[in-house]
Amino acid sequence: MSKKVPAWQAVLRGLGPRGMALRIGAPVLALLISLGITMVLLRVTGADPVSSVQAMVDYGTTPNSVVDILNRATRYYLSAVAVAIGFRMALLNIGVDGQYRLAALLAAALAGALSLPAPFGQILTIVAAMVVGGLWAAIAGVLKVTRGVSEVLSTIMLNSIATGLIAYLLNPKRLAEMRPGSNNIATPQVPSSGRVGALNGALSAIGIDLPGRLYGLLPVAIVVGIVFWVVVNYTRFGFDLKVSGLAPGAAEASGVSAKKMIVVTMVTSGAIAGLIGMPELLGASYEYSLNFPAGLGFTGITVALLGRNHPLGIAFAAVLFAFLDQTSDVLQEVEVPKEIVGVMQGVVVLTVVIVYELVRRFEIRREQRAVAGELATGHDLARAGKGR
Amino acid sequence: MNAVKKLRLPHYLLIAAGLLVLLSLVRVVDGANDVTSSGTVEAMLRLAVPIFLAGLGGLWAERAGVINIGLEGMMILGTWTGAWAGYQWGPWIGVLAGIAGGALGGLLHAVATVSFGVDHIVSGVAINILGLGLTQFLAGLVFNVGHAKELGGGPRQSPPVDPITKISLPVLSGGGGTPDWLGSLEKHHWFLVSDLAGVLRGLTHQMSLLTLVALLLVPVSYFVLWRTPFGLRVRSCGEDPYAAESLGVRVYRMKYAAVLISGGLAGLAGAFLVTVAAPIYQDGQTAGRGFIGLAAMIFGNWRPGGLAAGSLLFGYTDAMNVRDGGQAVHALLLFVAVLLVAVAAWQAWRRSFLAAGLAAVAAVGLLVWFLDSDVVPGELVSFSPHLTTLLVLALASQRLRMPAADGLRYRRGEAR
Numbered sequence A: 001m002s003k004k005v006p007a008w009q010a011v012l013r014g015l016g017p018r019g020m021a022l023r024i025g026a027p028v029l030a031l032l033i034s035l036g037i038t039m040v041l042l043r044v045t046g047a048d049p050v051s052s053v054q055a056m057v058d059y060g061t062t063p064n065s066v067v068d069i070l071n072r073a074t075r076y077y078l079s080a081v082a083v084a085i086g087f088r089m090a091l092l093n094i095g096v097d098g099q100y101r102l103a104a105l106l107a108a109a110l111a112g113a114l115s116l117p118a119p120f121g122q123i124l125t126i127v128a129a130m131v132v133g134g135l136w137a138a139i140a141g142v143l144k145v146t147r148g149v150s151e152v153l154s155t156i157m158l159n160s161i162a163t164g165l166i167a168y169l170l171n172p173k174r175l176a177e178m179r180p181g182s183n184n185i186a187t188p189q190v191p192s193s194g195r196v197g198a199l200n201g202a203l204s205a206i207g208i209d210l211p212g213r214l215y216g217l218l219p220v221a222i223v224v225g226i227v228f229w230v231v232v233n234y235t236r237f238g239f240d241l242k243v244s245g246l247a248p249g250a251a252e253a254s255g256v257s258a259k260k261m262i263v264v265t266m267v268t269s270g271a272i273a274g275l276i277g278m279p280e281l282l283g284a285s286y287e288y289s290l291n292f293p294a295g296l297g298f299t300g301i302t303v304a305l306l307g308r309n310h311p312l313g314i315a316f317a318a319v320l321f322a323f324l325d326q327t328s329d330v331l332q333e334v335e336v337p338k339e340i341v342g343v344m345q346g347v348v349v350l351t352v353v354i355v356y357e358l359v360r361r362f363e364i365r366r367e368q369r370a371v372a373g374e375l376a377t378g379h380d381l382a383r384a385g386k387g388r
Numbered sequence B: 001m002n003a004v005k006k007l008r009l010p011h012y013l014l015i016a017a018g019l020l021v022l023l024s025l026v027r028v029v030d031g032a033n034d035v036t037s038s039g040t041v042e043a044m045l046r047l048a049v050p051i052f053l054a055g056l057g058g059l060w061a062e063r064a065g066v067i068n069i070g071l072e073g074m075m076i077l078g079t080w081t082g083a084w085a086g087y088q089w090g091p092w093i094g095v096l097a098g099i100a101g102g103a104l105g106g107l108l109h110a111v112a113t114v115s116f117g118v119d120h121i122v123s124g125v126a127i128n129i130l131g132l133g134l135t136q137f138l139a140g141l142v143f144n145v146g147h148a149k150e151l152g153g154g155p156r157q158s159p160p161v162d163p164i165t166k167i168s169l170p171v172l173s174g175g176g177g178t179p180d181w182l183g184s185l186e187k188h189h190w191f192l193v194s195d196l197a198g199v200l201r202g203l204t205h206q207m208s209l210l211t212l213v214a215l216l217l218v219p220v221s222y223f224v225l226w227r228t229p230f231g232l233r234v235r236s237c238g239e240d241p242y243a244a245e246s247l248g249v250r251v252y253r254m255k256y257a258a259v260l261i262s263g264g265l266a267g268l269a270g271a272f273l274v275t276v277a278a279p280i281y282q283d284g285q286t287a288g289r290g291f292i293g294l295a296a297m298i299f300g301n302w303r304p305g306g307l308a309a310g311s312l313l314f315g316y317t318d319a320m321n322v323r324d325g326g327q328a329v330h331a332l333l334l335f336v337a338v339l340l341v342a343v344a345a346w347q348a349w350r351r352s353f354l355a356a357g358l359a360a361v362a363a364v365g366l367l368v369w370f371l372d373s374d375v376v377p378g379e380l381v382s383f384s385p386h387l388t389t390l391l392v393l394a395l396a397s398q399r400l401r402m403p404a405a406d407g408l409r410y411r412r413g414e415a416r
Helices: A007-013 A020-044 A049-060 A063-088 A096-113 A118-147 A151-169 A200-205 A218-234 A236-246 A248-253 A258-275 A278-285 A296-306 A311-333 A340-376 A381-387 B009-030 B038-063 B071-089 B091-115 B120-143 B146-150 B181-187 B193-204 B209-227 B229-239 B241-246 B251-277 B289-299 B304-322 B326-349 B353-372 B378-382 B384-399
Strands: none
Touching: A020 A049, A020 A340, A049 A063, A049 A311, A063 A096, A063 A218, A063 A236, A063 A258, A063 A278, A063 A296, A063 A311, A096 A118, A096 A151, A096 A258, A096 A278, A096 A296, A118 A151, A118 A258, A118 A278, A118 B384, A151 B289, A151 B378, A151 B384, A218 A236, A218 A258, A218 A278, A218 A311, A236 A248, A236 A258, A248 A258, A296 A311, A296 A340, A296 B120, A311 A340, A340 B091, A340 B120, B009 B193, B009 B326, B038 B071, B038 B091, B038 B181, B038 B193, B038 B209, B038 B229, B038 B251, B038 B289, B038 B304, B071 B091, B071 B120, B071 B251, B071 B289, B091 B120, B091 B251, B120 B146, B181 B193, B209 B229, B209 B251, B209 B304, B229 B241, B229 B251, B241 B251, B251 B289, B289 B304, B289 B384, B304 B326, B304 B378, B304 B384, B326 B353, B326 B378, B378 B384
16 A cells, blocks of 8 residues: 555645645636636626625625525535535436425425424424425436436426426415415414524624524534535445446446436435525525525536535535625626626536536546656556555 | 337328327317317417427437537527517517527537537536526616617516518418408317317418428428438437547537537527517526427437427427416316326237326326316416426337437547
8 A cells, every 4th residue: 555645745746636736726717717707797898897896795794794695505505415416426406496495385384384392393394395305306216217217307397397386386275375465475484483593692602793694504504514425435325326426337237226326316315405495494484485595406506516516615616606696786886787697607617617627638648648657667557556 | 119110101190180089079078179279279389499499409419419408598598699689680680690699509518518528418507507697697788778778678678579470371371361261160169170270270370480491490400410411420420429530520520510500599499489489588588498399309309300299299288388278288188088098008908007007097087187177277287398298208218219429528539
């Protein structure tokens, strides 16, 4: 076995595909390129790019914004982890969007009807959401393994079907009620025994005072991230998952059932997707209404790509996207349509994947050169490895 | 399924005739005249064309080995550029601009997937995000100011575009002030006769010239892809790019061409929406039609004729949705139940009893629903195209064959 290289040396040397410099450098480079493109775009629209970005940063760092950004990032993070689980196995679960909305609606209806003592109501609601999300995703998984339907298309269709079902169920005749004085339709309010309090109290006890309400379920996102990391890196299941994604043939040969892995992965992804709506439902809105946050599943795909499906990378990406969304309103003041944020996000994804690909090619070329160089000098790699 | 008989044109005509008789039957039973009315057929055609054009875009790209899930984004780009040029210089310039806008998205996809070797699906997803963001951004910037705003533009919509001329067949469908024989025949609601009249009138009444262009693209695409050297080269890149390379085909160039055409067709689908379907650009106008087009292409086994049939099927279910067809969909419950009974009998005859049982249970379920209600709620009708897509994919995808090298990364000069 070779001697263990200290981490800081590994960074400097940029060892192979696991080189930290490239791992962190590639996304940073991609973000810089995207920032450049955005600046040009702002310039074209007639705004001053530097002061616009400055205004976004100023607004984004006020305490009120920080709380909102963290809340948004919690939703994005859970959504991105749900997507990343699929990505790890080369499955693209575009259906996270439908899964979390359907799960949130049904869980909200359940929570509104429940009146259980404190921890049980919350736990039951969360479990119900995960079950609904998992089952809805399972449809796509089962269709893929039994009928060979691409999960990309089936989940897109399931999203539209979920939208229709939600419209059908969110009706005063069924699961919802009219809110007097507005056009809003919502499920019955979750009773106070079934809610999750804000995190502000716990934080002020350790000396951090924040305005507004920080999601009480924010720690759940952190736990999900840690569990995801441990499961993927340190368990048999995680290993099977990665192998099935990278080399289906090798996985099959070593006794991993590809079909089983696909269904299990989709169900897990859907169950995590079920969690996405929970911080908002139990910690802020207490009901599923027409105003419930929508489209989080698509943001999750982008965030997962940017974060390279790594729990920490996703966390950074989630905060970045939350920051962009939160601060887009400021741009209105300098006469720039806030939709420019959508352009930024698209540019980020495209730049990121292209830069990753270029870096990958660069690494392969460098390794080939290194191997060729060693061989040319007559240096026996295998023996040298043993000798060390 | 080892003795799959090849179906030819007479078979298809026979199947179509049988389905029409069945449709006519359920229409009479349930009194749902919208099932085969000319209005429904007209709407079906109008709604099928964008799906078809998007699917044709997918077909071109995938025949060259590039999966194009960015069709939706390219279509959105086409709606914006189409409306932008269309309200200023007339609808036909708008159509050309729509094609150009979609082709721009195609170029981006080609750069990412062909030159840089990015995963096709990831690039497509990025283009979908980018297309949506860019058009929303530009709409706010361009349609919400000055002259455009005076003409009725706003941050989420463009000023109105003049619609493209519509034509009707003379004598039969009342074109040019002549009598409308089919129309009067349809009004009697006779069994089969009126249905046939309704379908024919729907296909020949008030048809947009752009629809005619789209219909012509079926034989044109078939001819170019299967009967010209260029088409052969494009398809060879989708089946085996390394073999094509060894024969001197410039694979990158072919892939670029195909993906550009693909984007252009998706853009044309977008332009169709703004110049024919609703003469205006609106945010969210495409409503996932790019994806349904992709499903129609898979349903059609990566061939233009099959794609057209799939598009008509989805266009029909979409027409039910648009025409608020709770009553008609209710009649269709019976239609599907009868079909399922036939499937159950067929499967039982083939001694596949599990499939037969499932089909029978589903048929009974639909029949109970049919008898127990009067209309299908609108919210449930809204996703009937998507549900149909899902069911069709589930039933059909095993008999299909996609291009062998579809979606695979290819780099010039490498071994496979």
